[in-house]
Amino acid sequence: MLTRPRLSGLTVAPDGSLLVVGVATPAPDGARYRTALWSVDPAGSAAPRQLTRSAAGESAAAFLPGGDLLFTSARPDPDAAPDSPEPPAALWRLPRSGGEAELLLAPSAGIRGVWTAAEADVVVVAAEVHLAASTLEDDAAREQARRDAHVTARLYEPDEYPVRFWDRWLGPREPALWVLDLGAEADAEVADAVEGGVDAEREGAADAERDADPGGRVRLLARGAGLRDTGVALSPDGSTVVTTWARTGPRRSPDDLVTDLVAIDVASGQRRVLADDGRSYGAPSVSPDGSEVVCIAADQGAPDRTPDHTLVLVPLPDAETERLAKPRDLTPGWDRWPDAPTWTADGGAVLCTADDHGHAPVFRVDTVSREVVRLTTDGAYQDLAVPASGSGGRAGFALRSTVATAPHPVALDLDAQEQQPVALPSPGGDDPADTRVERITTTAPDGAEVGSWLVLPVARGKQADTGGRSGAEVADAPGEAATTSSEPLPLVVLLHGGPLGSWNAWHWRWNPHVWAAEGYAVLLPDPALSTGYGRAWIERGWGRWGQAPYTDVMAAVEHVAARPDIDADRVAAGGGSFGGYLANWIAGQTDRFRAIITHASLWSLPGFHGTTDLGLFWEREFGDPYLDPARYLDSSPHLHVGRITTPMLVIHGELDVRVPISEGVTLWTDLVRHGVAARFLYFPDEHHWVLKPQHARLWYETVLAFLDEHLRELPFERPALL
Known part of the structure; x- marks a missing residue:
């Protein structure tokens, strides 16, 4: 499983003639995953073909209107000096006609995102810039000065909250968008005007190994903290950039964590606010005629109100329009949370995905009637891609996965309802053939119906019915008991994170098939707070994490434990992030x-409120911990440590700033002080997720050894490298 190719980032050529997908595999040293770009035939006739090869890997593929492929890579410039340092991610172009990739742009901070226009050779990239810098060359010189002085310190102002995000400290650079016009003539006069003295800066930074802007065609479009973690889309003609913009200024309450929707004129850099009604906007996509923007509008909720997400249409006016129309709700009354909106080629409808009862299907929303139609029956979809032309405008593509099958490319008929999409030849590996997946429904104490997936080993000599598809199969109803022996199976309960999430797709880090291959049954419950079951389902656990989420899990466990193929006396539980929280809570309750x-x-x-990267965000659900600590205390596992008797394995990464290492250290210390048999697996160079292949292997080895010790009464087999 650790060496299997991992697919992500599917994109389609404008004429629909080619699909490109990123394929990640472990690097030869086993210390990281390396991504290459592969082509996939949309017609399903030709075999996948690798397009790029380099030790650094490639990602962020995007097509230009003529079919040239852009991508980012930290590969060295072929013209650089032999002793050049390892470069950050730069922008490269691979000609449609073939040949070697050409270096287009190499900011010293690296490139974090690439967006292209459908009908013009206009490209927007995200690359951070030092506060006082105005050009890429100036930025590179300032960064070099810090390195030469061995300075790593950073200074934050009151309006720069948060100062950390997920796995890193922010700064000293700030986010910026740069526009690159590949259709413009890069004459020296225009380049000098745009760059403001590029040649002089180059002379002052003579030891810079790569020209940041080889063609002299890039200019700064927008900058500021408001662009952090932003969503970006271009109008088809490349004249307008639509982006989300976080409100800046001192952030003293959750109401200050709002993201507006803005339009930036590419020619002048003028910014206009399109929507600023107190909701947070995200995932913008501009219509094929350039007149409207579809995006997600999110009410983030409050202690007395659950969050809600909806699709909205926002007019994209020209520069002469003074009065802006309000956003129009496309999905009123639809009790699901849309995600990743994408226009159909004719602009008459919007495609999106949404979690729904253990799946994440594709839906089509008519922009006039607002009718929501479900296009796919099951599975979870990502990277929806629709060609601007070709295929009659009715074909779409995506990566599809399930709990039992890894992401793979598929073709969709955008007119068909409740369809099984056509699987395309994939550069990924085979799905597990030694497991069976069943859908389980349980009644909770309050009468709510809790949905779960149950993953079981396939019985010896009996292959799961695959219905013509390779690998493990998803069954919607309980099937014949499937065990690898006559003995009932020990049960492992995996609790998902979020908490606003769902077990509905393939998971690389908490993969149930790894446990099933070792002879365990694996239960994947979606308790209260899970998405895909309506807003009322979230309300059952909102601000009360230790109540309905806990009782829902316990009801699902007892329901499955009553089966004859499950050993009710050998049950373990585990989870990460919120799933880890729930595991801690369970330990103190039973x-x-x-x-x-x-x-x-x-x-x-x-x-936790004061040490996490986004403490204000948690106040939306739990309130101010100083003025109203009751909600925090009522759901805090640490107050129940004296009741814990179950052996626990605590795992944490030093670089995690979403759930800081202090939480893991305090937990383990408290367990040891109270006499609990607890082990602590610590990763000095991992963060919220364990991403390095060699560490993922150690993670699984340690977890499986811990389970074997307590569910099979075997001696704990400490991994050799630990």
Whole structure:
């Protein structure tokens, strides 16, 4: 599983003639994953073909209107000096006609995103820039000066909250968008005017190994903290950039964490606000005629109100329009959360995905009637891609996965309802053939119906019915008991993170098939707070994490444990992030489980608020911990440590700033102080997720050894490298 190719980032050529997808595999040293770009035939006739090869890898593929392919890579410039340092991610172009890739842009901060226009050779890239710098060359010189002085310090102002995000400290650079016009003539006069003295800066930074802007065609479009973690889209003609813009200024309450929608004129850099009604906007996409923007509008909620997401249409006016129309709700009354909106080629409808009862299907929303139609029956979809022309405008493409099948490319008929899409030849590997997946429904104490997936090993000598598809199969109803022996199976319960999430897709880090291959049954419950079951389902656990989410899980466990193929006395639980929180809470409420694994987990909710990267965000659900600490204390696992008797494996990464390492250390220390048999697996150079292949292997080896110790009464087999 660790060496299997991992697909992501599907994109389609404008004429629909070619699909490109990123394929990640472990690097030869096993210390990281390396992504290459592969072509996939949209017609399904030709075999996939590798397009790029380099030690650094490639990603962020995007097509130009003529079919040339842009991508980012930290590969060295062929013209650089032999002793050049390892470069950051730069922008490259691979001609449609073939040949070698050409270096287009090499900011010293690296490139974090690439967007192209459908009908013009206009490209927008995200690349951070030092506060006082105005050109890429100036930025490179300032960064070099810091390095030469061995300075790493950063200074933050009151309006720069947050100062950390997920796995890193922010700054000293700020986010910026740069526009690159590949259709313009790069004459010296225009280049000098745009860059403001590029040649002089180059002379002052003579030891810079790569020209940041080889063609002299890039200019700064927008900058500021408001662009952090932004969504970007271009109008088809490349004249307008639509982006989200976080409100800046001192952030003293959750209401200050709002993201507006803005339009930036590419020629002048003038910014106009399109929507600023207190909701947070995201995932913009401009219509094929350039007149409207579809995006997600999110009410982030409050302690007395659950969040809600909807699709909206926002007019994209020309520069002469003074009065802007309000956003129009496309999905009123639809009790699902749309995601990743994408226009059909004719502009008459919008495609999106949404979690729905253990799946994440594709939906089509008519922009006039607002009718929502489900296009696919099952599975989870990502990277929806629709060609601007070709295929009669009715074909779409995506990556599809399920709990049982890894992401793979498929073709969709945008007119068909409740369809099974056509699987295309994939550069990925085979799906697991030794497991069976069943859909389970359980009644919770309050009468709510809890949905779960149950993953079982396939019985010896009996292959799962694959219905013509390779690998493990998803069954919607319980099937014949499937065990690898006559003995009932030990059960492992995996708790998803979020908490606003769902077990509906393939998971690389918490992959149930790894446990099933070792002879375990694996239960994947979607308790209260899970998405895909309506807003009322979230409300059952909103601000009360230790109540309905806990009782829902326990109801699902007892329901499955009553099966004849499950050993009710050998049950363990584990999860990461919120799933780790829930594992901690379970440990303090019951001794039902023989072992518990808790990864990157919340332990003390009052203390967590001040150390996480986005403490204000948590106030939306729990309120101010100083003025109203009751909600935090009522759901905090640390207050129940004296009741914990179950052996626990605590796992945490030093670089995690979403759930800081202090949570894991405090948890393990408290367990040891109270006499609990607890182990602590610590990763000094991992963050919220364990991403390095060699560490992922150690993670699985340690977890499986811990489970074997407590569910099979085997001696703990400490991994050799630990």
